[in-house]
Amino acid sequence: MEGENKMNSEKLVKIFKAFIEKNNEAFYKIAWEIIDEEKRKKHHLLATQLKRILTENSFASNINYTPQLPPIPRDNEKGFRLLDVKKFFMDWNDAILAIETEETLKQIVKELQMEEILATYGLKPKQKILFYGHSGTGKTLSAKILSSVISYPLVYVRFESVISSFLGETASNLRKIFDFIEKGKWVVLFDEFDIIGKQRDDPTEHGEIKRVVNNFMLMLENYEGNSLIIASTNHPHLLDVGVWRRFDEIIYFDLPDKERRKKIFEKYLRVLKKEKNFDFDKLSEKSEGFSGADIEQTCQEALKMAILNGKDTVSLNDVLNAISKQQKRIAAKRVLKYERTY
Ligand SMILES: Nc1ncnc2c1ncn2[C@@H]1O[C@H](COP(=O)(O)OP(=O)(O)OP(=O)(O)O)[C@@H](O)[C@H]1O
Ligand SMILES: [Mg+2]
Known part of the structure; x- marks a missing residue:
């Protein structure tokens, strides 16, 4: 018993040290030893729980890494992760998109699935895609x-975190990300890409940022791995012409029209029964200019209002009230954006 305690305390010291020193390899080695030991002691529940923590990736987790992945690159100065890897289990029904948008996306998947056949004709699937359009679409x-449909894990890169406050680090951060993505088959999302795609000759931009933009574009151009790379932005006018040319496909996400708004309301109000005379057409009429995210937020507001009032149904009025509230929120956001830009 005493020997066992000694062994545990040694492992505890080691795992704490590995965490503080950000030594992923040591951390995982000890973590797996602990799991094996718990299994030996027939603590199956605990062993399973620990294993799950270790192998299930999440954007939120700090030590989010599975042994089969290459080490996640980190910023040198601050030590934070430059990307996250996560698996999703979604399908086409999870988004209500314009028919052309959905078809273009499905075509990308098809090309990737038929990669080998295309290769016999000397053809390659589309690999570098730009998503642009209004926020929340x-x-x-x-x-x-x-990522779900083609079963490549999603590598999520938030640009804000790549742009280090130590600007010299930014180019090296990018290099590390591209080195990582060359090692596997992923869907790589460079989200909120605007920060890097800003006009290269914009006089307000720091010279270092311009260098980084050039750097990114070169890396994108030279990328020869097997991943699908997506850059996403809601400020296409900020993108330099050179950036556009480097993508195989550019996909526009528009605000939903009346018909699509109706479908999105139906989707997000599904969880509660509707009161008599509930009119979805009225909702889509009243929500002109709403994005999918606005409609989702409106529906959540209305559902909460109904539930907190002890009802098991949602009324047309609940949703109409939530629409008015959302309209005010959208107007406030516009003012904030205007003030920030000019
Ligand atoms: N077309 C849609 N169909 C269904 N749900 C949607 C749609 N668009 C947005 N949503 C809902 O809004 C949420 C936020 O949307 P998403 O993060 O995809 O927006 P985005 O286009 O990436 O915006 P941003 O430019 O601000 O990053 C989604 O997770 C989803 O719940
Ligand atoms: Mg987004």
Whole structure:
């Protein structure tokens, strides 16, 4: 018993040290030893629980890494992760998109699935895609769906974190990301790409950022791995012409029209029964200019209002009230954006 305790305390010291020193390899080695030991002691529940923590990836987790992945690159100065890897299990029904948008996305999947056949004709599937369009129209969502449908894990790169406050680090951060993505088959999402795609000759931009943009474009051009690379932005006017040319496909995500808004309301109000005379057409009429994300937020608001009032149905009025609230929120956001831009 005493020997066992000694062994445990040694492992505890080691695992704490590995974590603080960000020594992934040592951390995983000890973690797996602990799991094996718990299994030996027939603590199956605990062993399973620990294993799950170790192998299930999440954007939120700090030590999110599975042994089969190459080490996740980190920023040198601050040590934070430059990307996250996650698996999704979604399908085309999770987004209500314009027919052309959905068809273009499906075509990308088809080309990847037929990669070998295309290769026999000297052809390659599309690999570098730009998503652009209004905020909340399903760009990030579609990247997750693509990743699910073709079963490549999603590598998520938030540009804000790549642009280090130590600007010299930024180019090296990018290099590390491209080195990582060359090692596997992923859907790589460079989300909120605007920060790097800003006009290269914009006088307000720092010279270093311009260098980084050039650097990114070169890396994108030279990329020869097997991943599908998606860059996403809602400021296409900020993108330099050179950036556009480097993509095999550019996909526009528009705000939903009346018919699509109706479908999105139906989707997000599904969880509660509707009161008599509930009119979805009225909702889509009243929500002109709403994005998919706006409609989702409106529906959540209405559902909460109904549930908190002890009802098991949602009324047309609940949703109409939530629409008015959302309209105010959208107007406030516009003012904020305007003030920030000019
Ligand atoms: N077309 C859509 N169909 C169904 N749900 C949608 C749609 N668009 C957005 N949503 C909902 O809104 C959420 C946010 O959308 P998403 O993150 O994909 O927006 P985005 O286009 O990436 O916006 P941003 O440019 O601000 O990053 C989604 O997770 C989804 O729940
Ligand atoms: Mg997004």
